[in-house]
Amino acid sequence: MKPYNFTRSYELYEEAKKYVPGGIYGPRSPNFLTFGSYPAFIARGEGARIWDVDGNEYIDYMCSFGTNLLGLRHPKIDEAARRQWDKGDCFTLPSDLWVPLARKLVETIRDMDWCVFGKNGSDAPSYATAVARAATGRNDVLCAAGSYHGFHYWCQPHGEGIPAAWKTHVHFFEYNHPESLEQAVRERNGQVAAVVLTPHRHDAFRAQELPTQAFVNAVNALAKREGFLVIVDDIRCGFRLDLAGSAGFYGYDADLNCFGKAMANGYPIAVAMGKRAWMDAAQKAYFTGTHYFSGVPFAATLATIDEIRQSGAIEKIRSMGTRLMDGLQQAAEAEGVRVSLSGPPAMPFLVFDGDPAFEKNRYFCGEAARRGVFFHPHHNWFVCAALTDADLQETLDVAGACFRLTREKHGGSA
DSSP states (O other): OOOOOOHHHHHHHHHHHHHSTTSSOGGGSGGGSOTTSSOSOEEEEEBTEEEETTOOEEEESSHHHHTOSSOBTOHHHHHHHHHHHHHOSSOSSOOTTHHHHHHHHHHHSTTOOEEEEESSTTHHHHHHHHHHHHHHSOOEEEEETTOOOOSSTTTOOSOSSOOGGGGTTEEEEOTTOHHHHHHHHHHHTTOEEEEEEOSSBOOTTSOOBOOOHHHHHHHHHHHHHHTOEEEEEOTTTTTTSOTTOHHHHHTOOOSEEEEOGGGGTTSSOEEEEEOGGGHHHHHHSOOOOGGGGOHHHHHHHHHHHHHHHHHTHHHHHHHHHHHHHHHHHHHHHHTTOOEEEESOTTSOEEEETTOTTOHHHHHHHHHHHTTTEEOOSSSOOOOOTTOOHHHHHHHHHHHHHHHHHHHHHHOOOO
8 A cells, every 4th residue: 555644744743833842742742653654633533543634544553542442432432421511511519420430430440449530640640649648657659660650740750840859759669570679668668658550561662561470469468568558550551451450450459549541431531549448548638620520521431331341342352452462473473573562462562572772663663654553663552442353454464564664674583
């Protein structure tokens, strides 16, 4: 097929830079992709597909950075949201869906007894650390080096304008290394309020890494012995691996859980949840925002949870993701290219062997995007339940051609 062009996208991008710092900020910037091989703006979406402002069509394996679980413009979810929209969205007080959603979440998520509502994947983890500090009377928080927990000042991985003092009480250990975690706990000498970790390691610019049982056991045992809380940042994995939460899926004994992204199939909402023992501390931690109380995302979340359960979406995503990973491995081998597939099938990632600077990945993913398959070269991918057999076959056909192009440009690695 003839590779796409992105004339309108980049015209808009250049114009955007007149009015918006950097044109597009954060990970949505085309600079975080393969510049020139991806669009900069999307015009519409349906199911597992998106269309850019130049009219190019893609099978989307970023799923709106994980929010698209069931498919874009899902009729049941959008209808539930529309019914609430017709009544109103953001009121002076919470809508009448406040209690139904709180109850539904507590009934759905394993071992959680209460919840508070936010708006994005930074709100919930930040609130959870405040609860842990209020509960323990301690200040120090441990995080895995390289993990992403949002853009708030205490955890922002880069960027200027943040005083170093904001991170004074944040300390790091190596994910999946019990000895590193134990050393970090020992160095803080009884001052650790919480460990904050993702269910599995899904940092950008690296293969994903599932937690070992030894690591999970160490987290649980150290928390119990030392009296700190376990906060599982399930923003990215939540509702994709297990409807009851990824903490139990991997075996963590979480005190606090954080969800967002897929929980409303794209409508803006996040939630922090906790065990009964920490409810008094939760009441002491200040948390609010004008739009945290908007009713439309509540309606969408209620409908999403029901649809996940009724449709078997998680099982389908797991099956399609497994077929995608197996097919990509076979396509790469057929072209004499060595790659590694990592992560759970619901959110896979591919890296080329011997490609520490991700040059091959950027080329491969960029060529795939120019042919209608939207992979990301640096960030884990996602699979949605709207993906079809035909989508998958088209993806593998494009991938095969792009593996061939990558071998021709960069050489084989078999």
